[in-house]
Amino acid sequence: MKTTRLAAAALALVVMAAGCTSPATGAGTGRLSVVVAFYPLQYVVEQIGGDQVSVTNLTKPGVEPHDLELTAKQVASVAFADLVFYEKGFQAAVDSAVEEQKPKRVIDAATIVPLRTTPGFSGEGTSPSTSALDPHTWLDPQTMEKYAVAVAQQLSLARPETAATFQQRADALVQQLTTLDTDFSTGLATCQRTVFVTSHAAFGYLAERYGLEQVGITGLTPDAEPTPSHLAAVQKIAQQKGVTTIFSETLASPALADALAKDLKLKTDVLDPLEGITSASRGTDYPSVMRSNLSALRTAGGCQ
Ligand SMILES: [Zn+2]
Structure with missing residues (x-):
């Protein structure tokens, strides 16, 4: 709360200093300035907006988006954006900035696909944050399709003269995501093992969609410290289910996953929750990293 108040005060100074002209990134360039909360939303906006938009991602590359804090400049970018695309209930600082700055056009991803509790493996002690x-x-490609439709709609309202182009690009993106979804469905249809063990429990929607069962070493956030009894339960499931691989991720420490793999003499591999793209990512964008994820899941699961 303290951060938010300070940010708001700093914003007032920015506005006064700027003589009330817009400091948004798109100002003066003829582009729509779009502020997005984290990477997958950026991907959708860039694909559809193309050179008609200037996109600011509040979660810088390499920064883990859970518990994001915003600078005064970032709060100002929210205030002056032509469109803000975020997910209410994920990043408290972004929720506050949107609520307080009231940007003129907003897409809340949680109104398109409501957030829900996702099932983990149903074994005892394995779901530290089920409630x-x-x-x-975003790890369900069909959700990304719905985001594409919403983004095309809002960009078209903001700039009606380019509506046909936005629609065309959205159609192409939906087609690409449909292919990705089909490849996941086909690729994960026949596997020797459907249980997978991963660093933080980010893959609930993905697991649900493709008939897999996720066991998270930590809960829904990467920094949550698992209890010894939870770790013991994860170990037990891994052994019972013949798990071959313990997955870690690119933006959070692999220490827990590595230790678990070492104890159980299992392989480690990367399953990327796509919370940001860096040079360490196995791909340069949403579809390519998702395809790396598919390949890793297929290998770990012994899929045909
Ligand atoms: Zn996460």
Whole structure:
């Protein structure tokens, strides 16, 4: 709360200093300035907006988006954006900035696909945060299709003269995501093992969609410290289910996953929750990293 008040005060100074002209990134360039909360939303906006938009991602590359804090400049970018695309209930600082700054056009991803609790493996002691809402909706490609439709709609309202182009690009993106979804369905249809063990429990929506069962070493956030009894339960499931691989991720420490794999003499691999793209990512964008995820899941699961 303290951060928010300070940010608001700083914003007032920015506005006064700027003589009330817009400091948004798109100002003066003829582009629509779009502020997005984290990477997958950026991907959708860039694909559809193309050179008609200037996109600011509040979660910088390499920064883990859970518990994001905003600078005064970032709060100002929310205030002056032509469109803000975020997910209410995921990043408290972004929720506050949107609520307080009231940007003229907003897409809340949680109104398109409501957040829900996602099932983990149903074994005892394996779900440390079952009652919390799962924010990781973007790991289901069909959700991304719905985001594409909403973004095309809002960009078209903001700039009606380019509506046909936005619609065309949205159609192409939906087609690409449909292919990705089909490849996941086909690729994960026949597997020797459907249980997978991963770093933080980001893959609930993905697991649900493709008939897999996720066991998270930590809960819905990467920094949640698992209890010894939870770790013991994860170990037990891994052994019972013949798990071959313990997955870690690119933006959070692999220490827990590595230790678990070492104890159980299992392989480690990366399953990327796509919370940001860096040079360490196995791909350069949403579809390519998702395809790396598919390949890793297929290998770990012994899929045909
Ligand atoms: Zn996450």
